Amino acid sequence: GAVVSQHPSRVICKSGTSVKIECRSLDFQATTMFWYRQFPKKSLMLMATSNEGSKATYEQGVEKDKFLINHASLTLSTLTVTSAHPEDSSFYICSASQAGLETQYFGPGTRLLVL
């Protein structure tokens, strides 16, 4: 149980284009989803927290207009990297948790490469 999927697993795009990453909880309802970014050989950095049906809460230093987060249902959250630039290249990981429970279950990650 508690499986989280991400799609796509890898994406390469041109600079200036937008990329959407999906995060799905497959066997539970995720009231809260989190988006992280991991730089090479670094730990995970929380970008934002989203609760189903409400606006995401962004961490300090994360541009909300660049990283658009939508959590429209209890099983799906999307992260859209708008007008991507090479410095946005990274490993993006989502996680999901159920109401009242603090354990987060992580997706397999999406590797984004912006050329």
Place this chain on the structure above:
Amino acid sequence: AQSVTQLDSHVSVSEGTPVLLRCNYSSSYSPSLFWYVQHPNKGLQLLLKYTSAATLVKGINGFEAEFKKSETSFHLTKPSAHMSDAAEYFCVVSDSHAGGTSYGKLTFGQGTILTVHP
């Protein structure tokens, strides 16, 4: 505020020998503590968690960790390393202060890369 310090960036052991990955934490509230494992280019898998119940926590794949409040530590151990244990391990603390904006927010340690030699 909460923080996590993993004392070793790299640990190397021989197959069949014990594993010790060290973690110290600080938290303003009663913390929940987790260990996650990440294999190359993969997401994170939960190994075990401590949430104010028994101080010795058993996890998957033979791992266990002991919560020591007096030492603010949560070290991860395994009696006998296996080649498949080679991965990066993250110690994580969660602020369990319900109702605050930080509830459920995880703070990650810097990670420890475990290498297992034949």
